[in-house]
Structure formats: structure tokens, C-alpha cells
Amino acid sequence: MTQLLLFNVFNGLIVGAFYALMALGLSLILNLSGVINFAHGGFLALGAYIAYTLTPYVGFWGGLAIAPFATAAVGLVVERVLIRRVYGRDPLYSLLLTFGLAYIFEDVLRAIWGAQSVPYPIPPELATPLSSEFFFLTGYRLFMVGLAAAVVVGLFLILNRTRLGMRIRAGTADLETVSVLGVNVGMLRTLNFGMGIYLAGLAGVLAAGMLGLQPTIGTSLIMPSFVAIIVGGLGSLPGTLLGGLLLGVASGITTVYFPSATEAVIYVMMGLVLLVRPRGLLGEEGRVQ
């Protein structure tokens, strides 16, 4: 029983890391540009499929390194051509636009790579369990958690230690002033969008190695990511991270005791948080409005 519980807590942590990577990207875009990116799941799946296509030529590591950047490049184009047209308009329009994009993504992915699930090969040195007692601790799973943690640390370093990060944070607080101070806000938003999509692409590659690969892989991860942002608190990136991990672990534990409620539990948590603390766990006062 303990082993089962441990297994599911660890599993939940991994799933939570996916939620967090995805939700952090969503949060970045939402905070600076006020856009809820429904197509985020589509980008995630795109990243995974790009890696899947590249792997035969550049190997697993090459795919892991290149695919997220390639996805981000697609993201930059989409932002430049479409998303920027709805900045500053009612959030309704960005929702509908990205909603339409999500449809197109899923359909195009299906047209190119097929609707069937395809296996995504991971290197054998990562696939073996580290010990027979804790069979679930494969190298790949540890690697995923480690890499996700490293990327999150990197993200926070960029935001807190670099000029670009400083501008993004300043823009989140007051975009108009930042613009008046001579920062190219359009470019800032584009780069910020690219960073968010990079995280989605990376999450896609990692998730493919664990869950297999199908066109709907992103759709199943996007709703929990929304919930992670709400639970963590709108406007707070540490909150988003906390929210993602919390939800993953909670659904992992629920799997042990009440399997059919695995998905529902995160919405129950959201309801409780909204009841007690409408701005989310780490959300700032005033951002609710």
C-alpha cells in the first residue's frame, strides 16, 4: 500500500510538472498580454510531433533540444500574424481566436501524423528502473522531473536577473508606462509569447515519452493547466507553479483511494480555493477584478 501510494504521489508529481510547465507558459502570456491561449495544447502537441519526426535523424537528445525551439518559432509567427490583432480588445476575441486555432492545430496534426497513438522512443539507458523495489523510479521519470525543475529555475532567473525579464515583469505591472519609457512593447510581447510556447513545446516532448503521442495529447493537459493558474492565483508565476504541482499530487493520491475521481478532484480543489480565497493561493489582492 505504501509503495502504491508512493508510486502515485511520484506519478502525480510528474503530471504536476507537466501542468506547471504548461500553466507557466499560459500565465506568462496571460499576464503580459491578457490573452488566454486556448491553442497552448496544440502547441504542446506540435512540439511532441516535431520531436517525433526529428528523432530518427538527430536522436532523442537532439529532438529534445531542437523541437521546443522549433515550436517556439511557429509560436512567434502565429503571434505576429494573428494573436497581436486582438491585443487590447475584449478578452472574448482572444479566446475565440485561439479556440479556432486549437481546432486547426488538432486537425492539421491529425492530417499529417494520423489519429492513432504512436509510441515515442526514449533512450534505453533512461527506460530501466533504478531499483527493483521502487520499480516506478525509471531514469526517464527522474530525468523529466529534474529537467522540468531546471527549466523552471531558468525561467525565474530570466525573469528576475535579465533586462528582458525585468521588462516583462514591468510590462505585466503597467504596460503603458513601459511603452512610454521607450520599450518596444510589440517585440516584448512577441518574445514573451515565444517563451511561453517554448515551455509548451518542451512539456510536449517530455509528455510524449511518458504518455505516447496522439493529436489530442495537448487537449487533455490544458484544462488542468487553467485550474492550476486559478488555484495558484492569477498574476503570480510562483503561484502557478505551486498550483500545478499541487494538482498533480492531489490527483495522484486520489487515484489510490478513489480512482474514478482522478480528474474531478482538481475541480473540487478549485471550488474550495475560490470559496476561501477568490484570488487564488498566491494571487495578489486586486488582480481579481
Add this chain to the structure above:
Amino acid sequence: MKRVPAAAWTVLIWIVLLTMPYWMNAVGGYTELASRVLVLGLAAMSLNFLLGFTGVLSFGHAAYFGLGAYGAAMTIKYIAPSTPLGILVGVAAGTLAAMVIGALIARLRGVYFAMVTIAFGQVFYFIAFRWNSVTGGDDGVTGWKRQALDLGFTRIDLLGNDKAFYYFVLFCFAIAVTLMWLLLRSPFGRTLLAIRENERRARFLGIPVEQHIWLSFVISCFFVSIAGTLYALLNNFTDPRALRWDQSGTFVIMAVLGGMRSFWGPLIGAAIFVVLQDYVSSHTENWMSFIGLFFVLVVLFFPRGVLGMLRRKGVT
């Protein structure tokens, strides 16, 4: 160009709705398609009560639509083979859920409100999807049919007679829409418009804004769950897709496409969308791309909707 008075529009729309089954076949449609336009039109108009007339964006209305559908389907299948009872139970289920969830979210605004409605919408999807033994899981509630309407002096066969069912739907539609219209003309409806135009000013005038938004949300969900029950009756079937988030998105695009600021706009948006979807999905496998592209085009080129465009032309 002179503006056509609103009353003329209303009369025209009722004439079209009343005669639709008789010319639908001539223009390449079928009676069931007409019923579908009515049902989804009612759903889009219900959403617009909140979106267009209160200024609050819900992206999760499919939840209450789907609760209505499941309520009706399961009542007829398990409890009693009665169409009115099914509608009653479905509407009660949707409205009750909206009361609870509305209380949790009435304080939120803007993007945050939209996100929370999306997320809450998924709760019911997962319940329907997972609770196999009761809801049939992914396959949905099957093995039941809409029942004939027993009025005491006569029985109306809703199942075999497509036209009879259309007029039954039109009857429910008319009641709902009239109620909606009366509500919007009442002091309560005017207050909602005031909140939409300037929430802070409304608050300073002493209007309890949260209560009004909650009530508007519940009323809107009440109407959308009526549409949901009719949807289940129309298909003789319901499945989790009726309450998934993409269904919510469809309602929003219908409202926007027709024109959010007009009473009848969402119905026109629904008509365009339903006919287009019917046409595209029967001609290509890649209908999702077309619908997605349609969303993008509407946002970029028709943000005010069909009636919004007409109205602007009329002014200039």
C-alpha cells in the same frame, strides 16, 4: 439606407420561424436541421443574456446545456417516459448547478471569470464521462426516445412526426424567448445594462452588483438548460460532448457572429453556424479546420457580427 424598425425585424423573424418546416426542404435543408437551428439559437440567445446584456463572459455554458440534456435523457430512460417531466428535471438540474457555481464566481471579472467558467464546465464533463454505470460514459445515454405529448384531449406524436416536434420546440422557444424579452425590458434588465456599461457607477448608485450578476448568470443558465433538454429530445440521445468546452465555444461564436448587442443576433448566428457545420461536415473529413478557420475569420473581420454590421451601415 433607412433603418428598418425593430418591430418589423421581430415580425419577419417570427414569420420565418413559423413557416420554416415548409420551405426548408425546398432550399436543400430538412426539418431536423430547422429544429437544430431553433435549439442552438435558444442556447446562444441564453448565453447572450449574460454576455451581451450583462457584459459578463462565460465560456462554460455547455455545462448547463449538457446538464439539461442529461437530466431529460435520464428521466425519460430511468424514471418515467414523459417528455414534459424530462424537461422539468433537466432544467431543474441545470439551474441548481448554476446557482451553486454562480455563487462561487459572481465576484470574479473579465478574463478570470471566463477562465473559471471554462474550468467548472469540465467538472460535469468528467462526471458524465467517468460515471459509466449511470451516464453510460463516453457512449452517452442511449436506448430511450422522446415520448408523445399527452394533452388529455389529444396525443401529439413527437417522435414519428418531424414537423410536430419542430412546432413543439418552437413553442418552448417562444415561451423562453418571450420571458427573456420581458426580463430585459424590466427594471432588472435595465439594471443589468447599467452594470454592463459602467459597473463602478452602478455600484455607486447602490446597486448590489454581485447579486445582479449572480441572478443574471442563473437566469442565463436556466434558459440554456431548456435548450439542452430540447437538444437531447431532438437527438434521442446525449453524450459527454454536449457538455464539453468546445460546445461552450460554439455558443459564444454564434452570439458573436450574429451580433452580441442585439436580441435576435445570436439566433441568426446559430442559423449560419448550424447550416455551415452541416454542409462542411458532410463534404470533408477536415471539418475541424474549416470551423477553426471560421472562428479566426469571424474574430478578425466580423467582430460586431452580422446584425452589428447591418446596424452600422444603417447609421452612416
